[in-house]
Amino acid sequence: MFASVIMCLERQPLLYAVTTAVQQRLGESQLQSSTKIAWCSVVLLAEPRQLYPMLETTLSAVRRQPADMSSPSAHALLWCVWTTAFPQHPGRLFKEWLQRGIDLGDMSTAVEVLLADSEWRRDQDEDLTWIGLLQHTSRPGPCQEVIRKYSCGRELPGWFRVQDGPWSKSKVSKNKPELAKYMQRFANLEKFAQPASGNHWEKLGAVIDFVEHRLSTAAPQVPDTVNEMLRLLDSFAQRREHWLKVAGGAKAEVLLHTYGLRTWQWHEVAVECGTFIGYSAMRLALQMLAGLEESPDRAGPRVFTIEVDPVQACIARHLVDLAGVSCSVEVATGQVRDVVPKIVELFGAASVGMVFMDYKGTAFHSDLDILEDTGALGIDSRLLADNVALPGAPLLLWNLAFSPSWELTAFAMTEFHEPNTEDWMALGRYCGPAGPAPAAPASWQHLSWHTDHMRRRACGLRPTEGDMFEADRVAYSRHVRRHYNAAGIQAVPWHCHARGGLQDAPPQTTVDGCGNRSGDTTMHSVSGAASISFS
Numbered sequence: 226m227f228a229s230v231i232m233c234l235e236r237q238p239l240l241y242a243v244t245t246a247v248q249q250r251l252g253e254s255q256l257q258s259s260t261k262i263a264w265c266s267v268v269l270l271a272e273p274r275q276l277y278p279m280l281e282t283t284l285s286a287v288r289r290q291p292a293d294m295s296s297p298s299a300h301a302l303l304w305c306v307w308t309t310a311f312p313q314h315p316g317r318l319f320k321e322w323l324q325r326g327i328d329l330g331d332m333s334t335a336v337e338v339l340l341a342d343s344e345w346r347r348d349q350d351e352d353l354t355w356i357g358l359l360q361h362t363s364r365p366g367p368c369q370e371v372i373r374k375y376s377c378g379r380e381l382p383g384w385f386r387v388q389d390g391p392w393s394k395s396k397v398s399k400n401k402p403e404l405a406k407y408m409q410r411f412a413n414l415e416k417f418a419q420p421a422s423g424n425h426w427e428k429l430g431a432v433i434d435f436v437e438h439r440l441s442t443a444a445p446q447v448p449d450t451v452n453e454m455l456r457l458l459d460s461f462a463q464r465r466e467h468w469l470k471v472a473g474g475a476k477a478e479v480l481l482h483t484y485g486l487r488t489w490q491w492h493e494v495a496v497e498c499g500t501f502i503g504y505s506a507m508r509l510a511l512q513m514l515a516g517l518e519e520s521p522d523r524a525g526p527r528v529f530t531i532e533v534d535p536v537q538a539c540i541a542r543h544l545v546d547l548a549g550v551s552c553s554v555e556v557a558t559g560q561v562r563d564v565v566p567k568i569v570e571l572f573g574a575a576s577v578g579m580v581f582m583d584y585k586g587t588a589f590h591s592d593l594d595i596l597e598d599t600g601a602l603g604i605d606s607r608l609l610a611d612n613v614a615l616p617g618a619p620l621l622l623w624n625l626a627f628s629p630s631w632e633l634t635a636f637a638m639t640e641f642h643e644p645n646t647e648d649w650m651a652l653g654r655y656c657g658p659a660g661p662a663p664a665a666p667a668s669w670q671h672l673s674w675h676t677d678h679m680r681r682r683a684c685g686l687r688p689t690e691g692d693m694f695e696a697d698r699v700a701y702s703r704h705v706r707r708h709y710n711a712a713g714i715q716a717v718p719w720h721c722h723a724r725g726g727l728q729d730a731p732p733q734t735t736v737d738g739c740g741n742r743s744g745d746t747t748m749h750s751v752s753g754a755a756s757i758s759f760s
């Protein structure tokens with residue numbers, strides 16, 4: 226079942242039969258299996274009420290076996306409860322679990338779902354409770370100080386106990402099963418194993434320190450402080466082994482180009498999917514504020530950015546705040562698919578002038594469907610997607626190329642601070658709802674699955690295949706692009722396009738290998754456009 230969900234084999238009769246059979250024997254399953262089955266069923270089946278008996282069975286298993294609770298189970302179960310509008314509130318369930326003595330360390334990733342819920346309901350009191358828990362379970366250091374800023378000194382309830390004993394390896398198989406498979410053989414994976422902390426947070430702590438010590442301490446000024454912040458982050462990204470993955474260099478140019486392609490209306494927002502530490506959100510905010518003179522009466526956020534990791538969301542808010550643009554940037558916590566439906570509620574129909582997708586490429590196409598279905602996009606809205614060739618977003622590219630609702634231009638450029646590695650960004654223009662693209666061929670579905678595999682490998686989670694080195698990245702990008710080229714999809718080298726003049730290239734017109742216009746054909750139908758080649 227799990228594989229079927231991951232490979233998007235929805236609505237297959239066999240799968241329904243398996244789901245039904247499994248659900249009938251749910252009571253016999255271990256807690257981890259039953260939460261996984263519940264999660265798969267929620268993803269696969271449309272009618273939430275049919276799922277309530279199954280969720281009830283799984284929740285009783287938690288009551289019977291509280292010690293079996295793990296972080297993925299808590300996350301999956303609370304997400305199921307939230308997304309199906311199950312008549313028990315996820316926040317109340319979570320508190321009940323804590324009162325029963327379930328270790329918060331075994332449920333830490335669930336805070337993302339709880340914050341997504343409380344932010345949606347604008348329950349600021351509950352926001353503070355969850356951020357307070359996050360603070361108490363994070364390691365001392367700059368990240369914890371940033372979380373403290375947003376927990377506003379919230380006292381934790383009397384019944385809450387922090388079990389902050391030393392990190393124990395026994396917790397890894399429970400809370401990070403994917404990692405546990407390899408831990409015994411690969412000692413270097415230990416750095417990923419510490420719950421809610423570890424290597425990643427130390428690195429982000431270094432970014433916070435770096436910026437805080439260098440940023441001018443006077444009251445922030447727009448645009449000077451934002452520019453200084455972006456320069457500092459650029460220089461950090463350059464100096465520290467290039468691990469800070471933000472859309473800098475040529476990618477930042479394409480972002481601003483996309484923003485500049487349309488005339489913005491006073492009520493419109495730019496939506497970023499995947500905030501990380503707020504780098505591109507600040508860049509967009511700066512651009513929007515520059516246009517303020519034309520609409521000085523405009524109020525409210527101009528950039529709405531979505532981040533699944535609550536600690537990173539806090540860091541982004543902090544940096545945006547230091548840069549002096551927090552009035553223009555709203556950071557929302559949660560998965561894109563869960564947060565996107567509230568955009569219309571917050572800003573109105575057709576309010577999204579531009580979307581920047583910069584997270585997990587295999588989710589881009591389905592999350593774009595939600596944006597279209599909820600009516601958030603207006604005609605002439607733009608979509609910009611990053612990492613389309615490395616590791617890849619094949620199904621999004623297919624849809625943009627072949628759906629009558631979209632016009633596609635793909636740009637090729639080198640990765641930020643990786644001059645030998647080619648990536649593509651896909652730029653789409655929304656023409657209004659005109660029907661879906663034909664289904665992507667099976668080879669593209671498989672490629673999509675494989676790009677996720679490479680994403681995990683790049684994070685160190687496929688140690689048997691070794692780390693990803695520059696040569697691997699160059700080769701993988703070439704492999705993905707070969708698929709695209711075989712379907713007639715080519716990319717315009719960004720440097721040629723930029724040299725040809727950004728402002729005068731109408732978006733529906735594509736440019737061949739080095740800047741020659743080719744009428745108003747869309748990119749996928751242009752023949753003879755050259756892909757960048759690297760020596």
Ligand SMILES: C[S@@+](CC[C@H](N)C(=O)[O-])C[C@H]1O[C@@H](n2cnc3c(N)ncnc32)[C@H](O)[C@@H]1O
Pocket residue numbers: 470471472473497498499500501502503504505506531532533534537559560561562583584585588
């Ligand atoms: C490459 S970083 C984004 C960089 C950022 N756009 C910039 O240029 O400054 C990707 C971010 O997406 C977040 N992310 C991954 N999957 C997500 C999802 N389903 N929903 C929301 N955020 C997600 C990750 O936690 C990470 O912070």
